[in-house]
Amino acid sequence: MKGWIDSLIGxxxxxxxxxxxxxxxxxxxxxxxxxxxxERKVAGFIQSRLGPMRTGxxxxxxxxxxxxxxxxxxxxxxxxxxxxxxxxxxxxxxxxTLVIFxxxxxxxxxxxxxxxxxLLFIIGASTISIMxxxxxxxxxxxxxxxxxxxxxAAQLISYEIPVxxxxxxxVFYVGSLSTxxxxxxxxGSWRFLGFLPLxxxxxxxxxxxxxxxxxxxxxxxxxxxxPFDLPExxxxxxxxxxxxxxxxxxxxxxxxxxxxxxxxxxxAVVLFFGGWDGxxxxxxxxxxxxxxxxxxxxxxxxxxxxPRVRIDQMLNFAWKLLVPAGILAVVWTFAVVVYKSGGQx
Amino acid sequence: MLGFFQGMRVTMGNMLKKKVTIQYPxxxxxxxxxxxxxFYLKWNEEKQRxxxxxxxxxxxxxxxxxxxxxxxxxxxxxxxDIFTMDLGRCLFCDLCVEACPFDAIYMGPEYEFxxxxxxxxxxxxxxxxxxxxGDSLAxxxxxxxxxxxxxxxxxxxxxxxxxxxxEEESE
Amino acid sequence: MTxxxxxxxxxxxxxxxxxxxxxxxxxxxxxxxxxxxxDGEEVVDCDPVIGYLHRGIEKFAERRPYRHYIPFTxxxxxxxxxxxxHSYCQAVERLAWIEVPERAQYLxxxxxxxxxxxxHLVFLGTFGSDVGATTVFLYAFREREHxxxxxxxxxxxxxxxxxxxxxxxxxxxxxxxxxxxLEFCDYMEPRLDENDRLLTNNRIFRVRTEGVGxxxxxxxxxxxxxxxxxxxxxxxxxxxxxxxxxxxxxxDFQVCTESGGDVFSRYRVRIQEMRExxxxxxxxxxxxxxxxxxxxxxxxLKAPAGEAYSQVESPRGELSFYMRSDGGTDPTRLHIRxxxxxxxxxxxxxxxxTKIADVVVILGSLDIVLGEVDR
Numbered sequence: 068m069k070g071w072i073d074s075l076i077g078x079x080x081x082x083x084x085x086x087x088x089x090x091x092x093x094x095x096x097x098x099x100x101x102x103x104x105x106e107r108k109v110a111g112f113i114q115s116r117l118g119p120m121r122t123g124x125x126x127x128x129x130x131x132x133x134x135x136x137x138x139x140x141x142x143x144x145x146x147x148x149x150x151x152x153x154x155x156x157x158x159x160x161x162x163x164t165l166v167i168f169x170x171x172x173x174x175x176x177x178x179x180x181x182x183x184x185x186l187l188f189i190i191g192a193s194t195i196s197i198m199x200x201x202x203x204x205x206x207x208x209x210x211x212x213x214x215x216x217x218x219x220a221a222q223l224i225s226y227e228i229p230v231x232x233x234x235x236x237x238v239f240y241v242g243s244l245s246t247x248x249x250x251x252x253x254x255g256s257w258r259f260l261g262f263l264p265l266x267x268x269x270x271x272x273x274x275x276x277x278x279x280x281x282x283x284x285x286x287x288x289x290x291x292x293x294p295f296d297l298p299e300x301x302x303x304x305x306x307x308x309x310x311x312x313x314x315x316x317x318x319x320x321x322x323x324x325x326x327x328x329x330x331x332x333x334x335a336v337v338l339f340f341g342g343w344d345g346x347x348x349x350x351x352x353x354x355x356x357x358x359x360x361x362x363x364x365x366x367x368x369x370x371x372x373x374p375r376v377r378i379d380q381m382l383n384f385a386w387k388l389l390v391p392a393g394i395l396a397v398v399w400t401f402a403v404v405v406y407k408s409g410g411q412x
Numbered sequence: 413m414l415g416f417f418q419g420m421r422v423t424m425g426n427m428l429k430k431k432v433t434i435q436y437p438x439x440x441x442x443x444x445x446x447x448x449x450x451f452y453l454k455w456n457e458e459k460q461r462x463x464x465x466x467x468x469x470x471x472x473x474x475x476x477x478x479x480x481x482x483x484x485x486x487x488x489x490x491x492x493d494i495f496t497m498d499l500g501r502c503l504f505c506d507l508c509v510e511a512c513p514f515d516a517i518y519m520g521p522e523y524e525f526x527x528x529x530x531x532x533x534x535x536x537x538x539x540x541x542x543x544x545x546g547d548s549l550a551x552x553x554x555x556x557x558x559x560x561x562x563x564x565x566x567x568x569x570x571x572x573x574x575x576x577x578x579e580e581e582s583e
Numbered sequence: 584m585t586x587x588x589x590x591x592x593x594x595x596x597x598x599x600x601x602x603x604x605x606x607x608x609x610x611x612x613x614x615x616x617x618x619x620x621x622d623g624e625e626v627v628d629c630d631p632v633i634g635y636l637h638r639g640i641e642k643f644a645e646r647r648p649y650r651h652y653i654p655f656t657x658x659x660x661x662x663x664x665x666x667x668x669h670s671y672c673q674a675v676e677r678l679a680w681i682e683v684p685e686r687a688q689y690l691x692x693x694x695x696x697x698x699x700x701x702x703h704l705v706f707l708g709t710f711g712s713d714v715g716a717t718t719v720f721l722y723a724f725r726e727r728e729h730x731x732x733x734x735x736x737x738x739x740x741x742x743x744x745x746x747x748x749x750x751x752x753x754x755x756x757x758x759x760x761x762x763x764x765l766e767f768c769d770y771m772e773p774r775l776d777e778n779d780r781l782l783t784n785n786r787i788f789r790v791r792t793e794g795v796g797x798x799x800x801x802x803x804x805x806x807x808x809x810x811x812x813x814x815x816x817x818x819x820x821x822x823x824x825x826x827x828x829x830x831x832x833x834x835d836f837q838v839c840t841e842s843g844g845d846v847f848s849r850y851r852v853r854i855q856e857m858r859e860x861x862x863x864x865x866x867x868x869x870x871x872x873x874x875x876x877x878x879x880x881x882x883x884l885k886a887p888a889g890e891a892y893s894q895v896e897s898p899r900g901e902l903s904f905y906m907r908s909d910g911g912t913d914p915t916r917l918h919i920r921x922x923x924x925x926x927x928x929x930x931x932x933x934x935x936x937t938k939i940a941d942v943v944v945i946l947g948s949l950d951i952v953l954g955e956v957d958r
Contacts, residue, residue: 117433303939369420374715374788375716377938418781444732446736
């Protein structure tokens, strides 16, 4: 992939960045379109409905139609809103999502920029979106939005910690922050109980399974999925921080939300499910995407099953249960790593 | 925690089950025989007229003054040539149908009667007979003829024929 | 060595944030407006404002013959129109000393219980979506569709049935309707078990509802609560049992109570009541006698001068019609004791000191219908 792009643009680093950016943007747009369609279908099927059926065969063009609708809709900015904040907030939410995809390895060599601090970069960059949400909540001058924005800030900051702790376990285990290294560390297979062949994915080793659980719950909260969808709690805050947004700006929030959900699933595949698993080129990417979408489906399944928690319960859960558990997982992993290296590490 | 997995099982089970959606404009579920939908005036094929004799019992039974009618003729030969229902105020309560002793007004299975303006809610005799498969013009012809015949008979009886114009219109 | 200067202590003066919840809000179940004063997420004050759906339905009765008013009662509590129809007709029957034939009594019970199930299913669905479980909403409405189909078969309407008449019912049940109802009973019970697995046993649902919005038994009585809201506080009071009307004294059913007094107890009571309703429905068709369905009254009913009061256990609580007649063709005064209205009075007390999310859940657990609150 890299070679192909290089030959296309003649190796200029600026052009390289632009091309990668465009490719990622298109990838995110298409993934989100697909995910919205999936979400609707899954929600429909779970609720014994059919989901979209009219636009195109089985409604496959429904999200395309919606995207076009959002594009041509009027961009309403309320008079009493803080215009500047309201206008730039969607970009603050969306751009981190776009940026973190640059270190996502889709397949062997299929990565926009492979650098050694990738995981740290992901954690750092994704936190910026909290600011965007706060800006949206404050800037639109709507009380529901404000509540949603504040909830979101509290929630994202709290759940960032367990997610980071879970990622830290992987970092200890692999000894690298690079996403590519993490995937490479999971190639090969081992035998469970001496006979059952299993891939060497991190999820199948005990302390990391524990970390994966923490990661999954934390990411549900990070991406505002249902048991933790308080920032936009429909039945309480109507739509939370994006209540006043319309048209393209709303579409950016939407893109960011679904983009983050996909990213969370994709990162889980990288950290725990072996990434592209030693497959090459397009096959690796397909295998990777298949696993990511499976995880996305699980997230949707959870979303349409569970009720929503309350803000204090959610924070209690994060600080009193998930963070200690995360620390425990880190200590456990550390112990395992030290034991395995025979005290030499 | 157990409850969580039980719930997941329930949703998965429903996901694999048959869906209940009826895709409305293209598929429809049949309404029940008693369904209280659009009104129509019952057409009597044999007599080539409506069953309605303009007795106003339905109008009296109506809680919201939906009906307006004009009676033509007398007795069992009487009929209506104006029969207007303002469905904008109708409660679809069935009281008029119950009140009718001649089985003349009926509620059919049609249920899509949204209109773009309020005037569209006011149905005249043409619209109401069309719903029942009748023809309001034929009805008018029949009842006018009957009224005229009755009139002529009465005139023949009374011989001098002075009171002929009296019974033409009554509400 | 210099000591650090003492920190200036200053009291921070905060101001509550006033939040208008409703009249357009997905969780106020209609056009209820709650003026909330918030301190962060916490509710400092809650002031319900009602009247957005006021249509003067009580006044309508004073200018209309008795029979003409029945369709108006449909529009009170539109989720259980039949209970309203029935309570009104019962009041007129008591006022004018009209007997209801036995078959009509049993069929009325069947209709009322079906309507109770439909109403409780709406509660279940909306309550589910209040706590964030959207799927429960659609499951409940899927089940309710079966009830509505049955009611459509007998009454011809799906929401505003208008199927009670003074002195009985306007028509007998269609052929095989009883079989349809019994089939539904068999269908409904497993669905309720399924709901238990999906929602009732769910840990998140439990922590959201248990211990939230607690009404003690004493408070429940002094606020004049009724129906499942009262029984959730542990008071065994059900008009079907303690002042039986129609055929209820021939039927065997339990009064469901829960002792918690919290949102979860009220939810549990309603779920249990659906099971009891299914039980009642089965008995009705075992015992259904043959006979006439309607006691004929004159075309224009004239009630003797006097007063009548009819109490009915509607799905929401004690629904009563008070009626006074001076011998004419219409009542001189009609008053409706709407259970939703009385139950709503406790909201302010319950809401203060909770979170916004709790207000939504508490309001959902009171199960109000604004058509009845505002009348």
